[in-house]
Amino acid sequence: MRQEDIDFLIRANIPVTEYNIIYINNFNPLRESFTTTMSSGAIDLDIKNFNDMYNYATTLFKNSIDKKIPLRDRVNSILENINEDVDDIDSAMIELKEESASSSVLESAMSGELETILIDFSNRAIISNESEGIIIQNGLMFADATNELANKESIRIEKIKFGLLSSFMRSRQSVDVAKIEQVSDTGIGFFPDKDLDVINNDIPFRLEGVSDENISRKIDLLIDRDNSSLFNQVEIDLEKAHMVSVYTSSDNEEFTVHTNRPEYIKKSTIQITPTSDRYVKIVFHKLKHDTIVNGNNTYTITIKSLSLLRTTFEGKSVLITNPIQISGAYSKIAMNTCDCISAGEKGLIDYYLSVNGKDWESIRPVGRTSGDTLSKESVINVNPTVDNKFILLEDKEVVNNIETYTLTLPDDFVRSNYLRVFSEDITYSSEDWEYERSMYSAIGILYEEKVIDFGENEILLNGKWIVGEVKLMPNIYRIKIRADNYANVITDRENSIVDIGNGEYAVESNDGAVRTVFDPLYPYNHKYIIEKEFDYVFRQELIEKEDYNLYNKDSEYHLSTMKSHENIIIAYRLHQSSVNSIQLKAELRSEDSVTIPYIEKTIIRLA
Numbered sequence: 001m002r003q004e005d006i007d008f009l010i011r012a013n014i015p016v017t018e019y020n021i022i023y024i025n026n027f028n029p030l031r032e033s034f035t036t037t038m039s040s041g042a043i044d045l046d047i048k049n050f051n052d053m054y055n056y057a058t059t060l061f062k063n064s065i066d067k068k069i070p071l072r073d074r075v076n077s078i079l080e081n082i083n084e085d086v087d088d089i090d091s092a093m094i095e096l097k098e099e100s101a102s103s104s105v106l107e108s109a110m111s112g113e114l115e116t117i118l119i120d121f122s123n124r125a126i127i128s129n130e131s132e133g134i135i136i137q138n139g140l141m142f143a144d145a146t147n148e149l150a151n152k153e154s155i156r157i158e159k160i161k162f163g164l165l166s167s168f169m170r171s172r173q174s175v176d177v178a179k180i181e182q183v184s185d186t187g188i189g190f191f192p193d194k195d196l197d198v199i200n201n202d203i204p205f206r207l208e209g210v211s212d213e214n215i216s217r218k219i220d221l222l223i224d225r226d227n228s229s230l231f232n233q234v235e236i237d238l239e240k241a242h243m244v245s246v247y248t249s250s251d252n253e254e255f256t257v258h259t260n261r262p263e264y265i266k267k268s269t270i271q272i273t274p275t276s277d278r279y280v281k282i283v284f285h286k287l288k289h290d291t292i293v294n295g296n297n298t299y300t301i302t303i304k305s306l307s308l309l310r311t312t313f314e315g316k317s318v319l320i321t322n323p324i325q326i327s328g329a330y331s332k333i334a335m336n337t338c339d340c341i342s343a344g345e346k347g348l349i350d351y352y353l354s355v356n357g358k359d360w361e362s363i364r365p366v367g368r369t370s371g372d373t374l375s376k377e378s379v380i381n382v383n384p385t386v387d388n389k390f391i392l393l394e395d396k397e398v399v400n401n402i403e404t405y406t407l408t409l410p411d412d413f414v415r416s417n418y419l420r421v422f423s424e425d426i427t428y429s430s431e432d433w434e435y436e437r438s439m440y441s442a443i444g445i446l447y448e449e450k451v452i453d454f455g456e457n458e459i460l461l462n463g464k465w466i467v468g469e470v471k472l473m474p475n476i477y478r479i480k481i482r483a484d485n486y487a488n489v490i491t492d493r494e495n496s497i498v499d500i501g502n503g504e505y506a507v508e509s510n511d512g513a514v515r516t517v518f519d520p521l522y523p524y525n526h527k528y529i530i531e532k533e534f535d536y537v538f539r540q541e542l543i544e545k546e547d548y549n550l551y552n553k554d555s556e557y558h559l560s561t562m563k564s565h566e567n568i569i570i571a572y573r574l575h576q577s578s579v580n581s582i583q584l585k586a587e588l589r590s591e592d593s594v595t596i597p598y599i600e601k602t603i604i605r606l607a
Contacts, residue, residue, distance in 0.1 A: 117324060117604040119584060126321050133317035134588075138263045142271060142598045143317035143588040169209030169299060170218045178209035178219050183302060204239075207284070207301040214297045216287050221301075222252075223280040225308070232274040232594055233309040234282070239302035241266035243285035248277035255281060260600070269309070273345055274594045280308065313590040319599065323357070323581040330579045330606040333380045336366045338600040347597030352585040353604075355382050360585055382579060390536075392425075393559065393568040403564060407557040419572050420476065421548060422538035423565040428531045432488050433481070434539055440486045440527070443541045444477045444534040445571070452533050455524030457485045477534075478541075481526040488527060489519045538569060579606065 119126065121141045127134070135144040167178035183204040207219050234246055243262040247255035258272035262285050289297035333353060340347035342365075352360040364376040393405040422443055426433065433440040439460075453469040460480035461472070490497060490505060498506040503522025508514045519525050531537055542548045548561045548568075559568065582604065588597035 115326060115328060115330070115606045117326070117582070117606070118601060119321065119324075119604065120601040121599075126324075128320040128322045128583075130320045131318055133315060134319050137268070137271070138265070140271070140598045140600050141319060143313055143315070143590070143596055165224075166222045167207045167209075168220045168222070169211070170220065171211075171213075171215055174211075176209055176211065178207050178299075181206055181208070204302065204304045206303070209299045210293070210296045211289070211299070212296055214289050216285075217299050219284045219286060219299060219301055221282045221284070221303075223282070223308075224252075225278050225280065228276045228278065229310070230274055230276045230594065231308045231310045232272055232596065233311055234270045234272060234280070235268075235305075235307040235309055236265065236270070236282070237267045237304040237306075238265070239304055242301065244270070245283040245285070246270055246272055247281040247283065248272070248275050249279040249281070250277045252279045255279075271596055271598065273343070274310075274592075310594065311596060312593045313596045314593050315589075317588045317597070319584070319586040319588065321584045323583050325581055326579060326606070328579055328606065330382060332607050333363075333382060333582070333604065334366055334378060335363055335584075335602060335604045337602045340595060340597050340599075341368070346591035346595045348589040348591050349597055349599065350587045351602075352587075353380060354583040354585070355380075356580050357583075389572055391570040391572075393570065402560050402562060404558055404560045405568060407559060407570070419570065421542040421544070421550075421559070422540065422569045422571065423542055424539035424567060425536065425569055426531075426539050427534075427537045430488070430490055431539075433486070433527070435483075438483045440481045440483065441540075442479050442530070443538045444479050444530055445536040445538075446472055446474055446477065446533075447535045449473055450533055452529065453524075454526060454529060457482070457524060457526070459485070459526050476541075479530060479537075481530075485521065485524065485526045487519060487521045487525050489517050489525075536571075542568070582606075 120139060121127075121136050122139055124136055127136070127141075133144045135142050165180055167180050169176045169178045183206050207221060209217065209219055211217070236244070241264060244259070244265050245262045246258045248258065249255040256273075256275070256277070258275075259270065262283075263270065284301045286299050286301075290300045291298045333355070335351065335353070337349075337351070339349055341349060351363050351365060353363050354360050361380055362376045363380055364378045366378050368378075391407065393407065396403045396405050398404075424431070426442065433442040435441075449471065451469060451471045454466060456467065458465045458467050459482075460466070461477050462475075463478070490507065497508075500506055500516070503519035503525075505517045505519070506514055507517050519528065542561070544550060547563065548559055550557065550559050552558075559570075561568070584602060584604070586599060588599070590597055
């Protein structure tokens with residue numbers, strides 16, 4: 001009959017599988033009806049024949065579908081673990097983005113010494129005794145909601161029926177129901193009487209899952225609150241410490257995580273974003289089983305008490321750190337922070353910095369745009385007084401086409417926080433600038449603010465076309481001049497030159513003869529305007545890693561280049577005083593009386 005079965009499956013356009021061949025033999029009456037219905041010319045379908053055909057078709061594939069359910073659950077479990085890994089990656093990327101943001105603000109001063117100070121709260125010694133109303137918990141700094149200005153109110157979980165509690169034990173391979181039972185004073189688990197099946201926040205209960213495999217597991221406790229009251233804390237007391245995560249959901253489908261990462265707790269109050277979500281999922285992370293019962297691995301969580309709380313906060317807390325010792329000739333400070341505001345919550349936090357024990361100065365975290373913080377600076381300037389110095393490098397050693405200069409450095413060079421490297425000093429020289437595509441280019445340094453008239457013809461300064469009279473601020477400028485506005489009239493600066501005026505120069509040659517040279521572009525020869533008004537003009541700026549390498553060897557600094565240069569000039573700016581210490585102050589307030597403000601960490605950048 002096997003060939004007949006195969007022929008039947010082929011005619012019915014059903015996959016020929018071992019399962020289908022065996023299965024159709026168990027349903028011969030339905031098969032006959034199905035064969036009659038599917039045969040050529042069968043057009044008279046009565047209700048009975050149609051129902052028989054439907055029952056056979058659905059029965060035929062039911063077991064295959066049942067086989068797919070564990071696979072689906074396994075895929076869902078894998079996806080959930082992948083999502084958790086992605087969340088960790090996202091968190092790391094956010095941290096990197098925050099640090100990058102605070103760095104970019106200081107980009108103009110990053111060519112030298114740079115320091116990052118990360119203030120987290122894993123070390124409580126960083127907190128000054130002058131702080132008021134704060135509490136450190138699980139690596140977060142909270143405004144203390146237990147002080148006299150706060151009110152702590154318990155909401156519904158005093159009586160939650162067993163029917164509203166459920167638990168599951170998950171691994172990467174499976175999902176199993178975990179048993180929930182109350183725990184007596186002797187530690188023995190029991191199920192209460194039908195009319196007394198309640199758990200309140202003071203009655204211990206236990207979650208227990210059993211598996212024949214000893215692998216890491218997650219045990220979920222799902223609480224259906226069956227109401228929409230607002231809460232912002234989960235207070236939990238465990239018999240043993242475990243890694244714990246907290247999630248909430250309004251529909252028991254999509255959950256919001258309230259813990260950045262699993263927290264290792266035994267007895268703690270977990271602060272969460274204020275929510276009225278109906279469902280609360282508490283996930284316990286188990287690396288291995290607790291006991292072996294009847295040959296099976298048993299995973300156990302004993303909860304001594306559990307409460308959901310709403311805590312209101314109306315006061316102001318003040319965080320002050322102890323002085324953080326540093327040393328460097330920094331000029332600018334910026335900061336970024338991870339706090340309740342950056343997480344989209346409604347706290348109010350004002351930040352202040354004190355440098356070298358001086359007065360507190362208000363600062364706005366990088367990228368912070370909410371509230372009145374826009375009126376505050378995101379970068380604080382320190383040490384405004386500087387000395388500009390240059391080191392000329394001429395003596396070099398050439399090995400394998402690499403030119404290496406040995407630097408005899410003054411002590412203050414290593415404390416410099418602003419370093420630029422140039423080649424060929426052509427200030428007021430007879431040499432031509434770099435020429436490319438009908439444009440002459442150079443680098444100019446201007447120490448003081450100046451008003452310069454370039455006439456009706458354009459000149460390119462730091463990527464912007466300038467024409468006419470313009471006020472230039474002290475800066476380093478990348479300069480480009482059109483060939484039509486550039487003329488090199490004096491070709492030998494070693495000769496005696498007298499500026500007669502009106503673009504005329506008297507030039508005495510080596511044999512004593514005097515000749516008159518006229519500037520055809522006077523008074524708007526852009527080459528001579530730049531060389532006259534700017535303090536220094538260099539042929540080009542060298543970029544570290546591209547044009548040169550600066551390194552320390554045998555307690556000496558060396559600079560090497562692949563391309564030959566007539567000379568190299570190192571320009572550095574030295575601040576006359578250094579930064580020795582820095583303190584952070586933060587004033588925390590709640591904007592809605594429910595959100596308890598917190599700070600996770602602060603990144604301070606100095607350059």
